[in-house]
Amino acid sequence: MDRAELGKIIKDARIAKKMTQSEVVGTFITRNMLSQIESGVAVPSIKTLEYLSRKLDISIQMLSPQNKSDMVTAVSGNFESIRQAKKCYKEGKFDEAAELVKPYLDENSEFFDEACAIYTMSALAYAGKNDADPQTACSYAREALRYSEKGFYACREWKVEAICLIERLS
Template sequence: MNIGEKIRSLRVAKLMTQSELAGNKITRNMLSCIENGSAQPSLSTVVYIAGRLNVPVGFLLAEEGDEIVYQKMNSLANIKRAYKAGDLAGCRSLCLSACPEPDDEIRLLLATCDAGIACEAFRHGKLRLCCRYFDEALRYAGECLYPLPQITAQAAVYFGYMERRISPMLSSDVLDADRSAVLRDEEPFALYARALDALDEGDDGPAVAFLAGTEVGSRFYAEHLRARCEMAKGGYRDAMPILLRMLNGEAPLDEVGLYAVLCDLEICCRETEDFKGAYRYTNEKVQLLEQLLKEN
């Protein structure tokens, strides 16, 4: 894209007429000639036009390969502002528009934003969306020069949980299972998920350790692990009140948490020969699963 094409593209994007851009320093006819390539502007004219368009002079003068650098520089302040404000979707959008061919700095931001968006989608029960964003995060992380093992570890935890506890359909197209097996995520959800896996294998050690060091903000995980510890000992009647408190508590459960509780209530009812209750929770679980597996 030559300098005239850049000027015209920016003017159109900013919804400016030629007369508005020309102002009182150059004529509309001169601007038209610059835009169609029949005239080359002087340096003072380039400086004037850049000021009117609110872009760096260097962007207009840059060789074609350098344009991306100037686009990134021009957008970096907004990108950083969105990221610091926690607007991950906004930050991701700015990165993609500013850098269609991202460098390592932008790949790092995109991978981080995608992983955060994936976690948010998980919490809102949008599991297909969660899978897509985690896979995108893994792709950017894999292309990035900077090592990003935390992205792989986090994705492995969420994909493992979804595949084992919700549906094998919720799998990754990108995750290297052998490589991710050696990485560990120490966030509360990861500790909770590993404790559930250990309980399935007859080991209550991780669950006991989690309950001994429960942090604020992981109350659901703690209550659910208490119920699962009782179930692991065959105490289905003792687990029932815990699960029902969770189900009927003041704070509504998110869809994933609700599904976990319904699954366990079904098991407890069946094991205590409350077949009416088991039938009820089975139906509620199946209906919720249909919602969780919807395309988003």
């Protein structure tokens, strides 16, 4: 089963139960993450699949990959997005790197820690560019501040840098 098929099953089950995305997610995941799962952009963790299975009253088997190779393909796709984001960062394409990891900024994402680090570093680098639009740069600096203390790779220096950038750009 691919991402799109999984997303369709989840969306169809939600609609059949006449539930909004907000009603389904509660406080377990964000509505944005559910939207990305339903549209096939993000692949949910096993924990998220178990939660959705209970909430939508459908069998976990309906949401599970048909075989191990499907799961490997899904994880590989996520890993490839992270790898591509790192490549963009190294090439100075900071806004692209930040966009690539956005689907993984949900705390239940398998790659949450890596996404927070890459997003924060990319947002700070973009905000610090001389040619960046000041309003957009300030927005990126605020986002960097938001994620600077999250995840395994949280870094106090990033927080300080974000605060300094916000003050300079405001």
